[in-house]
Amino acid sequence: MTGWCERQRNILDVALASLRRRRGKNLSLLVVYSLTVFLGASVMFYSAGLKREARLLLSAAPELVVQRLSAGRHDLIPVAYAEGIRTIRGVGTVAPRLWGYYYDAVYGANYTVQVPTLPPPAGEIVIGPGIARLRKVAAGDLLPFLSYRREDLLLQVREILPAESELVSTDLLLLAEADFRALFSFPSGVATDLTVTVRNPQEVATVARKIVERFPDTRPILREEMQATYAAVFDWRGGLLLVLFGVVLLAFIIFAWDKAAGLSAEERREIGILKGIGWETGDILTLKFWEGTSISLTAFLLGTLLAYVHVFLLQAPLLAATLKGWAVLYPDFRLVSRIDAFQLTVLFVLTVIPYTVATLVPSWRAATIDPDSVMRD
Amino acid sequence: MIRLVEVRKIFNAGRPNAHAALDGVTLTIRRSAVTVLKGPSGSGKTTLLSLIGCMARPTSGRIHLHGLDTDWLAPGEESLEITSLPERFLTGIRRRAFGFVFQQFHLVRGLSALDNVMLPALPTGASRAAIAARGMALLERFRVAGRAGNLVEHLSGGEAQRVAIARALINDPAVIIADEPTAHLDSRLSAEFMEIIATLRSEGRTVVIASHDPLVYAAPGVDAVVVVRDGRIGESGSGRTP
Amino acid sequence: MPLRRADIFGVLTASGLLLLLALVLRGSGPDPAEADRLTRLQRLVTEAQLTDLALLTEARYTRHPTQADHFAPFQDHPLALDHFPSGMFWSPRRPAP
Numbered sequence A: 001m002t003g004w005c006e007r008q009r010n011i012l013d014v015a016l017a018s019l020r021r022r023r024g025k026n027l028s029l030l031v032v033y034s035l036t037v038f039l040g041a042s043v044m045f046y047s048a049g050l051k052r053e054a055r056l057l058l059s060a061a062p063e064l065v066v067q068r069l070s071a072g073r074h075d076l077i078p079v080a081y082a083e084g085i086r087t088i089r090g091v092g093t094v095a096p097r098l099w100g101y102y103y104d105a106v107y108g109a110n111y112t113v114q115v116p117t118l119p120p121p122a123g124e125i126v127i128g129p130g131i132a133r134l135r136k137v138a139a140g141d142l143l144p145f146l147s148y149r150r151e152d153l154l155l156q157v158r159e160i161l162p163a164e165s166e167l168v169s170t171d172l173l174l175l176a177e178a179d180f181r182a183l184f185s186f187p188s189g190v191a192t193d194l195t196v197t198v199r200n201p202q203e204v205a206t207v208a209r210k211i212v213e214r215f216p217d218t219r220p221i222l223r224e225e226m227q228a229t230y231a232a233v234f235d236w237r238g239g240l241l242l243v244l245f246g247v248v249l250l251a252f253i254i255f256a257w258d259k260a261a262g263l264s265a266e267e268r269r270e271i272g273i274l275k276g277i278g279w280e281t282g283d284i285l286t287l288k289f290w291e292g293t294s295i296s297l298t299a300f301l302l303g304t305l306l307a308y309v310h311v312f313l314l315q316a317p318l319l320a321a322t323l324k325g326w327a328v329l330y331p332d333f334r335l336v337s338r339i340d341a342f343q344l345t346v347l348f349v350l351t352v353i354p355y356t357v358a359t360l361v362p363s364w365r366a367a368t369i370d371p372d373s374v375m376r377d
Numbered sequence B: 001m002i003r004l005v006e007v008r009k010i011f012n013a014g015r016p017n018a019h020a021a022l023d024g025v026t027l028t029i030r031r032s033a034v035t036v037l038k039g040p041s042g043s044g045k046t047t048l049l050s051l052i053g054c055m056a057r058p059t060s061g062r063i064h065l066h067g068l069d070t071d072w073l074a075p076g077e078e079s080l081e082i083t084s085l086p087e088r089f090l091t092g093i094r095r096r097a098f099g100f101v102f103q104q105f106h107l108v109r110g111l112s113a114l115d116n117v118m119l120p121a122l123p124t125g126a127s128r129a130a131i132a133a134r135g136m137a138l139l140e141r142f143r144v145a146g147r148a149g150n151l152v153e154h155l156s157g158g159e160a161q162r163v164a165i166a167r168a169l170i171n172d173p174a175v176i177i178a179d180e181p182t183a184h185l186d187s188r189l190s191a192e193f194m195e196i197i198a199t200l201r202s203e204g205r206t207v208v209i210a211s212h213d214p215l216v217y218a219a220p221g222v223d224a225v226v227v228v229r230d231g232r233i234g235e236s237g238s239g240r241t242p
Numbered sequence C: 001m002p003l004r005r006a007d008i009f010g011v012l013t014a015s016g017l018l019l020l021l022a023l024v025l026r027g028s029g030p031d032p033a034e035a036d037r038l039t040r041l042q043r044l045v046t047e048a049q050l051t052d053l054a055l056l057t058e059a060r061y062t063r064h065p066t067q068a069d070h071f072a073p074f075q076d077h078p079l080a081l082d083h084f085p086s087g088m089f090w091s092p093r094r095p096a097p
């Protein structure tokens, strides 16, 4: 056992010395490789963090939202539908939901305007931290809005939602029903959609089916579907991961290719000498294994640790730029620092193992040359 | 003692360009003696050395090693027939029983002299400190200890030669095999090389050298000269034994 | 005797792995502050009847992807490229599993 250990250490020494000898090439390889791991890990940590937030936060979302469709598009739903839905067996409460978008032409920003279950008094609003930041207002300030009748509507900021809620509330503008209707000239007797609670959570799908049967022009949206949407977006195969991982993998294939293409004449000569002076094929493979592993393991560690710093300590500036898109208002949130062994395993399998294999194959071919070849050149 | 019986080595066997580099060589190499293989270029000296040194296998014929380390020998057995051994054993024997000095020395560039000397011993699982101590002792013996930390590409020809000999000795082999060791040396260095060879013989080591350099085969301390011609052993005479 | 390369490498790699392990363990333990935060935010989501994360506020289907029409493939389709790059991240509302 100590013999085995000593042998590995001795060979690792040679491997590191030989990496050091080709310092320039190996350093640049290490940089590119670490960067690849870094990008992959950043995307993975970031999307897993968002996926987790979405799952946990949306577990508090309405159980069932019922929209009305008109000519294939979302339309306002008559509040009278609520009575009909309430008579369906298993339905608990049905409440109209009033929400919409307000476009702030001065700032070019979209606000989500919504009447919560416990709205502020008329004339007052509760705003998300993003709006407060954009409009530079504090609690107590007055904010002017232009109603759909082209009338100025002055609403007083009662409260700013806490910074920790950015991820769900940054563009939120909560107000009283009267103000909502005044702002949008919203007709009475209709709502944006209805939220429905179901007595037995097991029956949500059944209730949804019955609603569509009773009101064929409606579309129910289950809470599970909301969660599934976000799970899909930040999933493995989801858009964000797919796009960024595609780039990462492409870069990876390029240098795996470079490696698999073969060893330099210098490296072959060395392998020949080692064989000649009594190294076995296995010793040479061990040497090449350590050369590959010390690069890939270092890149893996550097990449993941940097990604951790990037995503959780610096709030992922590189990825956030892509996510922000063209929006003027975007959440300034901090993900919970959390990585798990599964993510690391996947990263490891995706980055370290292919590289190691790619470097071992040509080495294996070179290592099986006849030892006497060193005597003839 | 190394005994070769009817050894043939055919390259590219079965193909149109098949070529018998060795054609029925029967030869005994004495223990603790210096044997020089002499012959024109292409006669098969290098091929013969590689067979003796367990680097390659003969196409037919047998090679017996006598009086080796007893590790590999079954009790009661006193010689080892190496042609039928699997590759792993062959490498093991090669590493422990043979030390090689190549024509171009074949030191690994980018490594220091000491690192080069240590290379053959590293996969044995001995501790690095022990190997380094042995390597330093050898470098001191050949008066190149001062260059231990230097990269081998910065060594002079004579220093490189001595480092190569030190490397061949690191595993304390019973047999030293050298292929054209003086081809790139001037006559003074060649003479120096043969002096070192003589000291190795006096330690009881067996030395086999392939060379057509008169400075080698005519040197004092050469016990036997074997003439190789067209893959066969010609007349063999003894050197000028002191 | 100077430290061996192999040992330096071993120590550095081992400390990197340990650090990573520590980060994994740190995220997996119970965290009362985190539990409090979740309770507060879930209350907000329930009270305001929210259905989506406010990640992208530039278009309806990026602000409220769960409420978007998944059968309207023209202007409202989540894969519409008018809001590149964010538009292409969003896939239509998924049916519940």
Ligand SMILES: Nc1ncnc2c1ncn2[C@@H]1O[C@H](COP(=O)(O)OP(=O)(O)OP(=O)(O)O)[C@@H](O)[C@H]1O
Pocket (backbone or CB within 6 Å): A376, B011, B012, B019, B020, B021, B039, B040, B041, B042, B043, B044, B045, B046, B047, B048
């Ligand atoms: N791998 C090989 N494949 C085919 N032919 C070979 C191979 N190795 C050696 N030969 C041939 O075997 C013959 C003997 O070669 P060898 O190298 O043993 O000669 P040598 O006596 O060492 O010559 P030199 O003095 O020039 O080194 C030569 O004709 C050579 O071309």
Ligand SMILES: [Mg+2]
Pocket (backbone or CB within 6 Å): B045, B046, B047, B179
């Ligand atoms: Mg030759």
